[in-house]
Amino acid sequence: MKVLVTHIDFNAYFPIRLNHFQNYLEQRGHELYIIETLGKAVLYSFSNVKKDGLNIECLLPNESYNSVSASLIDKQLTTRLNHINPDVIIAGPIAFPPSATSIRWAKKNKKSVVIFDNAHKDTFPRGRITTWVKKSIYRNVDAFLCPSPSYDETMKYWGFTNKQIFYGLNVTDNEFWSEKVSGDSFSYLPNQYFLTVGRQVPFKNLNNLIDAYSKYRDKGGKTPLVMVGEGPSHDELLERSKLIENIIFLPFQTYEKIREVFVKAQSLFLPSLKTETWGLIVNEAMAAGVIVAVSNECGCHETLVKDNGYLFNPHDCDEIASTMFKIDKLSNEEKANKKKIGHDIISQWDLNRFSEGAYAAITYSVAHKKKRRLLDSFIVDLWKGKLKKQQGC
Missing domain, CATH: 3.40.50.2000 (Glycogen Phosphorylase B;)
Known part of the structure; x- marks a missing residue:
C-alpha cells in the first residue's frame, strides 16, 4: 500500500x-x-x-x-x-x-x-x-x-x-523528554521556578499570567517566574513585567536546552486561550517529570491534566495566583505523587x-x-x- x-x-x-x-x-x-x-x-x-x-x-x-x-x-x-x-x-x-x-x-x-x-x-x-x-x-x-x-x-x-x-x-517523543539530563547550561537560574515556554503571542495569554504573578508576589509569593520564548508580544511582556521582581526572560531554546530548563521547574504554566488547540509543551513537561498548571481552555486539558496538575480559568488572575500558592504548598511527597501520575498519563500518548x-x-x-x-x-x-x-x- x-x-x-x-x-x-x-x-x-x-x-x-x-x-x-x-x-x-x-x-x-x-x-x-x-x-x-x-x-x-x-x-x-x-x-x-x-x-x-x-x-x-x-x-x-x-x-x-x-x-x-x-x-x-x-x-x-x-x-x-x-x-x-x-x-x-x-x-x-x-x-x-x-x-x-x-x-x-x-x-x-x-x-x-x-x-x-x-x-x-x-x-x-x-x-x-x-x-x-x-x-x-x-x-x-x-x-x-x-x-x-x-x-x-x-x-x-x-x-x-x-x-x-x-x-x-x-x-511527542516521551523517551527524549524523560532522559536524564547531564548538562546544566542554566546554572545561573534559581533553584526552582514557575515556567512558561512558547511563542509569545496574544492567544498565549501571557499578559494575564504576568498580572497573576504580580498578585502572587503582592501576597507574599517568592517563587520566580521564568519565561522562555519570543514573538510579537515580547516587548509588551517586558514592559508589563518591568516593575515586578523575579521574572526572568529567556529566548527560544533548542529542545536539548529546554530539557535542561525543565529540571528545576517547580511547575509549567500554560495560560492560553481556546485557540491553543492542544499545547504540546504540556506533553513534554509531563514526560520530563514536571507538574503542570493549564488553562481550562487549552485543547489538552481534558486528556492530560488530572491529579498530576491543576486547571484554572485563564481569564481569572486571582485563580491563577491561587494556583501558584497551591503548588508552593505541596510537600515533597505530594510533588512526587503528581509527577508519577503525570508520567503514567503521558505514557499512553x-x-x-x-x-x-x-x-x-x-x-x-x-x-x-x-x-x-x-x-x-x-x-x-x-x-x-x-x-x-x-x-x-
Missing part, C-alpha cells in the same frame, strides 16, 4: 512522528511518501528540526504564505499525486490548499483520504454557510485522526461516527500511539471508502483552500 501524507509544512513536532510512522509502515510492507508544499515555515521556523531519513519532498521550497497562491499549490500537488498514485492520503485541516487538493484528487480517483486536525468545533468562529460547506466537504472524508477521545463531540458534530474517529495526533492511530485510520479508510454525493462533490471541486494567516503570526 502506498500512503501519502501532505500538509503546508512539517516542522517542530511532525518530523519525529513521521519518522516513526515511516518505520512502522515499512515493517508492515507499506510505503510512505511525505509532501510538504512550502519550504518556509510560518509557525515553527525557529525549531530547526532535522528531517533526515524521511522520504519527504517540498513542492515549493522557496515559497512562503506571502508569495504563493492556492492555485499553484493545487497544480503542483495534483501533478505529484498523479505520478505517485497513492492508495490513501493523510492530509491536514481542510482549510488549507493541500487538503482541498487531496480530497478532490482522492474522490476523483476512487482513493481513500484521512484528515488530521486538532481544533474543537468552537475554537474558531464561523458562520452558518461556512459550517454547511465544511460539513459537506467532510462527507467526502473517510476517516479522521484527532488527538484524543475528548474530541469525539467535535468529530460527531462534523458528521463522523465512532468507527471513523482515530486518536494519537498530538504526541507516545510516538507509537501516533503510528497506531494513523495506521488504523488508513486501514479503515481503504476498506470503507465513501461514495461521492453529487452536491458534496460539487463543493469539493470548487473548494481550493485558503492561505490564511495562522494564529499568532
Whole structure:
C-alpha cells in the first residue's frame, strides 16, 4: 500500500512522528511518501528540526504564505499525486490548499483520504454557510485522526461516527523528554521556578499570567517566574513585567536546552486561550517529570491534566495566583505523587500511539471508502483552500 501524507509544512513536532510512522509502515510492507508544499515555515521556523531519513519532498521550497497562491499549490500537488498514485492520503485541516487538493484528487480517483486536525468545533468562529460547506466537504472524508477521545463531540458534530474517529495526533517523543539530563547550561537560574515556554503571542495569554504573578508576589509569593520564548508580544511582556521582581526572560531554546530548563521547574504554566488547540509543551513537561498548571481552555486539558496538575480559568488572575500558592504548598511527597501520575498519563500518548492511530485510520479508510454525493462533490471541486494567516503570526 502506498500512503501519502501532505500538509503546508512539517516542522517542530511532525518530523519525529513521521519518522516513526515511516518505520512502522515499512515493517508492515507499506510505503510512505511525505509532501510538504512550502519550504518556509510560518509557525515553527525557529525549531530547526532535522528531517533526515524521511522520504519527504517540498513542492515549493522557496515559497512562503506571502508569495504563493492556492492555485499553484493545487497544480503542483495534483501533478505529484498523479505520478505517485497513492492508495490513501493523510492530509491536514481542510482549510488549507493541500487538503482541498487531496480530497478532490482522492474522490476523483476512487482513493481513500484521512484528515488530521486538532481544533474543537468552537475554537474558531464561523458562520452558518461556512459550517454547511465544511460539513459537506467532510462527507467526502473517510476517516479522521484527532488527538484524543475528548474530541469525539467535535468529530460527531462534523458528521463522523465512532468507527471513523482515530486518536494519537498530538504526541511527542516521551523517551527524549524523560532522559536524564547531564548538562546544566542554566546554572545561573534559581533553584526552582514557575515556567512558561512558547511563542509569545496574544492567544498565549501571557499578559494575564504576568498580572497573576504580580498578585502572587503582592501576597507574599517568592517563587520566580521564568519565561522562555519570543514573538510579537515580547516587548509588551517586558514592559508589563518591568516593575515586578523575579521574572526572568529567556529566548527560544533548542529542545536539548529546554530539557535542561525543565529540571528545576517547580511547575509549567500554560495560560492560553481556546485557540491553543492542544499545547504540546504540556506533553513534554509531563514526560520530563514536571507538574503542570493549564488553562481550562487549552485543547489538552481534558486528556492530560488530572491529579498530576491543576486547571484554572485563564481569564481569572486571582485563580491563577491561587494556583501558584497551591503548588508552593505541596510537600515533597505530594510533588512526587503528581509527577508519577503525570508520567503514567503521558505514557499512553507516545510516538507509537501516533503510528497506531494513523495506521488504523488508513486501514479503515481503504476498506470503507465513501461514495461521492453529487452536491458534496460539487463543493469539493470548487473548494481550493485558503492561505490564511495562522494564529499568532
